Amino acid sequence: MKRVLSQCLKELNQFRRDRLTVALAFVLPLAVLLIYGYAIRLEAKNIPLSVQDFDNSPLSRTYISRLFATNQFVPTPMPGTAVTSALDRGTAKATVVIPPDFSRQVTARQPVTVQALVDGTDVNNARVIQNSLRATTQFFLRSSDLIPPQAQSLIDPQVRLWFNPGRQESLYIVPGIFGVILWVFPSMLAAIALVREKEQGTIVQAYASDLSSLEWLLGKELAYLIVALGEALVVMTVATILFGLRFRGDPTPLLVGLIVYLAAAVAFGLLVGARAGNQTGAVQGTAIAGFLTALLLSGFIYRLENIPFPLSLVSNVIPARYFIEITRDAFVRGTGWPGIWYAPIAIAAIGGLFFRLATRILHRMQFPD
Amino acid sequence: MGSYILHQPETFFPKRLAPTPPNHSHTPPPPKPMHPLRTFRQSRLWALILKETRQILRNRQIIFLLLFPPTVQLLVFGLALNPEVTHLSLDVVDYSHSPVSRELVATLTANDTFQIQAYQPSVEDLGQRVRTGRVSTGLVIPPNFADRLAADRSVEVQVLIDGVDANTAGIASGYMQQLVNRFGQTLRQTPDPPVAIATRFLYNPGLLSSWFFVPGVIGVVLTLTGSLVSSTTVIREKDVGTLEQLLMTPAQGWEILAAKIAPLFGLLMGDVLLASAIARLIFGLPFRGNYVLFLVLSGVYIFVAIGIGILLATISSTQQQVVLTSFFFNVPLIQLSGAIAPIESMPTFFRVLSFLNPLRHYVTIARSLILKGVGLEVLMPEVLALVSFTVLLLGLSINRFRAQLN
Numbered sequence: 001m002k003r004v005l006s007q008c009l010k011e012l013n014q015f016r017r018d019r020l021t022v023a024l025a026f027v028l029p030l031a032v033l034l035i036y037g038y039a040i041r042l043e044a045k046n047i048p049l050s051v052q053d054f055d056n057s058p059l060s061r062t063y064i065s066r067l068f069a070t071n072q073f074v075p076t077p078m079p080g081t082a083v084t085s086a087l088d089r090g091t092a093k094a095t096v097v098i099p100p101d102f103s104r105q106v107t108a109r110q111p112v113t114v115q116a117l118v119d120g121t122d123v124n125n126a127r128v129i130q131n132s133l134r135a136t137t138q139f140f141l142r143s144s145d146l147i148p149p150q151a152q153s154l155i156d157p158q159v160r161l162w163f164n165p166g167r168q169e170s171l172y173i174v175p176g177i178f179g180v181i182l183w184v185f186p187s188m189l190a191a192i193a194l195v196r197e198k199e200q201g202t203i204v205q206a207y208a209s210d211l212s213s214l215e216w217l218l219g220k221e222l223a224y225l226i227v228a229l230g231e232a233l234v235v236m237t238v239a240t241i242l243f244g245l246r247f248r249g250d251p252t253p254l255l256v257g258l259i260v261y262l263a264a265a266v267a268f269g270l271l272v273g274a275r276a277g278n279q280t281g282a283v284q285g286t287a288i289a290g291f292l293t294a295l296l297l298s299g300f301i302y303r304l305e306n307i308p309f310p311l312s313l314v315s316n317v318i319p320a321r322y323f324i325e326i327t328r329d330a331f332v333r334g335t336g337w338p339g340i341w342y343a344p345i346a347i348a349a350i351g352g353l354f355f356r357l358a359t360r361i362l363h364r365m366q367f368p369d
Numbered sequence: 370m371g372s373y374i375l376h377q378p379e380t381f382f383p384k385r386l387a388p389t390p391p392n393h394s395h396t397p398p399p400p401k402p403m404h405p406l407r408t409f410r411q412s413r414l415w416a417l418i419l420k421e422t423r424q425i426l427r428n429r430q431i432i433f434l435l436l437f438p439p440t441v442q443l444l445v446f447g448l449a450l451n452p453e454v455t456h457l458s459l460d461v462v463d464y465s466h467s468p469v470s471r472e473l474v475a476t477l478t479a480n481d482t483f484q485i486q487a488y489q490p491s492v493e494d495l496g497q498r499v500r501t502g503r504v505s506t507g508l509v510i511p512p513n514f515a516d517r518l519a520a521d522r523s524v525e526v527q528v529l530i531d532g533v534d535a536n537t538a539g540i541a542s543g544y545m546q547q548l549v550n551r552f553g554q555t556l557r558q559t560p561d562p563p564v565a566i567a568t569r570f571l572y573n574p575g576l577l578s579s580w581f582f583v584p585g586v587i588g589v590v591l592t593l594t595g596s597l598v599s600s601t602t603v604i605r606e607k608d609v610g611t612l613e614q615l616l617m618t619p620a621q622g623w624e625i626l627a628a629k630i631a632p633l634f635g636l637l638m639g640d641v642l643l644a645s646a647i648a649r650l651i652f653g654l655p656f657r658g659n660y661v662l663f664l665v666l667s668g669v670y671i672f673v674a675i676g677i678g679i680l681l682a683t684i685s686s687t688q689q690q691v692v693l694t695s696f697f698f699n700v701p702l703i704q705l706s707g708a709i710a711p712i713e714s715m716p717t718f719f720r721v722l723s724f725l726n727p728l729r730h731y732v733t734i735a736r737s738l739i740l741k742g743v744g745l746e747v748l749m750p751e752v753l754a755l756v757s758f759t760v761l762l763l764g765l766s767i768n769r770f771r772a773q774l775n
Binding site (some may be wrong): 333 | 438451452453454473500501522523524525526527530533536538539542543544545546547549551553555562565566568570574576578580581597642690692693694697698701709710718719733736737739740
């Protein structure tokens with residue numbers, strides 16, 4: 001135990017002396033937090049919408065003003081005469097075409113169809129646009145008394161959004177960012193530290209000592225766990241201040257989950273560092289791989305259920321997936337242990353596996369038994 | 370690629386001759402006027418290009434980096450990023466137990482948007498299930514549901530939606546309201562509403578999310594791979610010290626650099642072909658625009674990626690630093706490009722900032738050419754922006770590299 005501690009101290013000293021790495025270890029996570037936290041918004045708010053009004057009557061103008069009344073759409077002029085010109089150029093995401101007989105048909109109580117052309121490129125927003133065009137049309141009909149009372153729906157759905165009634169997207173995104181940042185950077189630092197020992201040959205000194213591979217690795221694990229906890233503290237403090245996150249319930253699942261998760265991240269880094277033959281190229285590769293898995297297979301952006309079959313199996317062994325469930329629970333849902341008791345266990349199991357593999361690889365090197 | 374290299378020896382021919390020191394007996398005598406291609410094949414630049422190409426092809430790691438990550442990234446991005454809102458789990462508390470309430474539930478689940486998970490005996494049980502995250506939506510049908518409907522009086526149903534995922538919750542709530550409203554209207558057999566809105570989705574009628582992500586990810590892949598591979602080749606030379614050896618030779622700075630860039634460019638063009646093959650064959654992207662134009666503009670973008678790589682290599686002194694500093698460039702570049710999250714929904718500051726992002730323009734170009742099938746006349750602003758950023762970035766990085774050489 002004492003030898004593990006002195007290993008850890010030595011490692012921390014080495015880390016502290018490398019000023020550039022220290023700076024990057026704390027500045028980079030913050031930079032990523034800011035960019036992701038502010039720039040990832042899935043639902044468009046100011047959707048450019050162009051209208052071609054062939055009717056040009058008071059009623060059609062009322063309809064148009066209703067479309068823009070919600071602030072979800074921003075009026076954009078049509079750049080050409082063709083109906084799709086605004087969409088082709090990308091200046092508008094949707095074009096509403098009001099037919100010439102619009103007001104005549106409506107006053108004659110004849111059904112009339114308004115055509116909406118929606119840019120389907122961005123699938124998510126295409127759906128949002130479709131929904132809100134339908135809703136505003138409905139609202140227009142009701143507010144202009146165009147729906148006879150007996151045509152109104154008898155069933156009134158009272159929708160209540162739990163946990164996030166204002167539908168703030170930052171409440172969804174920011175806890176997810178913790179999962180990405182606190183995986184990628186701790187594992188990268190640990191991997192770099194291990195590869196550096198191999199490249200500079202200082203690992204030979206460890207071979208020559210009577211340290212076992214387990215002690216050597218545990219020392220590194222502990223040192224980088226401390227560094228990672230520092231990173232977590234900085235990132236979470238800044239995030240709670242900037243994005244207004246609050247603890248919703250029992251903070252102990254987050255505390256336990258955080259320590260287990262960071263330990264797993266460091267173990268993953270050590271595993272990669274142990275595997276990487278000689279070159280940092282492997283580290284580069286895993287930096288990308290870590291980013292990819294933590295970003296895409298963790299439910300960070302879109303629902304986990306949408307990942308198709310073979311990939312969905314992979315997402316089960318991505319610790320970020322479980323950690324994001326923990327952070328979302330801690331900062332948004334607030335259920336505590338009954339909701340996510342399994343998550344720290346899953347992370348610990350996967351992290352333990354990483355650590356075990358790393359010791360096995362190093363054991364095959366020239367460490368004394 | 371060919372035209373790019375072939376023009377070099379003619380323009381730089383006099384410059385190449387001038388500094389040739391007389392004591393280098395192995396340099397060829399000034400060649401007589403010959404076929405330009407043969408002149409080129411005998412030039413020092415060609416020899417350097419051959420050397421660099423061989424060096425890269427021998428390097429397994431670089432070949433691996435060129436093939437493996439782009440394929441995996443395209444596949445994972447294309448398959449895993451899916452904003453679809455279907456099969457939302459739904460728990461029902463039916464206090465009414467009537468044929469009409471069962472009919473309402475059947476309508477909700479008819480088109481796969483909602484999927485019944487379980488019936489719950491009470492609202493408390495439902496609340497517990499939503500709270501622990503077992504189910505994401507809940508519907509509560511009151512006991513007087515059937516009676517009130519039979520009496521032609523309006524009735525409320527309660528819908529609970531887990532709002533943690535704000536985006537999905539918004540779409541789910543819209544769907545729920547539409548479905549319930551439509552069901553309520555069918556009960557009375559009322560005429561269709563006077564104004565109906567018919568939506569047609571252009572460019573991506575099936576609303577396939579991969580069609581949105583894959584063109585953007587081609588740009589992401591080129592950025593990551595291009596900057597990684599070019600910084601690795603340059604920094605390796607600095608690390609090992611072979612750059613000094615190259616400097617001792619009569620080769621000019623520009624020749625060394627051009628010879629480094631040329632094979633990288635060729636290999637990255639191979640990545641463009643690889644990416645378009647995956648896009649076409651696996652994701653079935655339509656490639657409606659001019660494919661040659663797509664290749665040319667991708668070629669322009671490759672120089673951006675190479676420029677970033679060289680810049681990274683001049684800033685950092687070791688490969689580890691390259692890895693870390695590359696985050697500073699690539700994370701904002703990718704996040705503010707619209708490849709993953711739409712630009713329109715970003716705050717104004719980032720939206721304006723994104724105009725300075727070459728990747729943003731490339732992603733717009735790629736999506737327009739692949740999905741919309743528009744021509745150069747529509748894309749002119751993006752093309753001009755992309756070309757000017759390319760020239761700027763490549764010029765900056767080459768300047769820095771040459772400054773370090775001297």
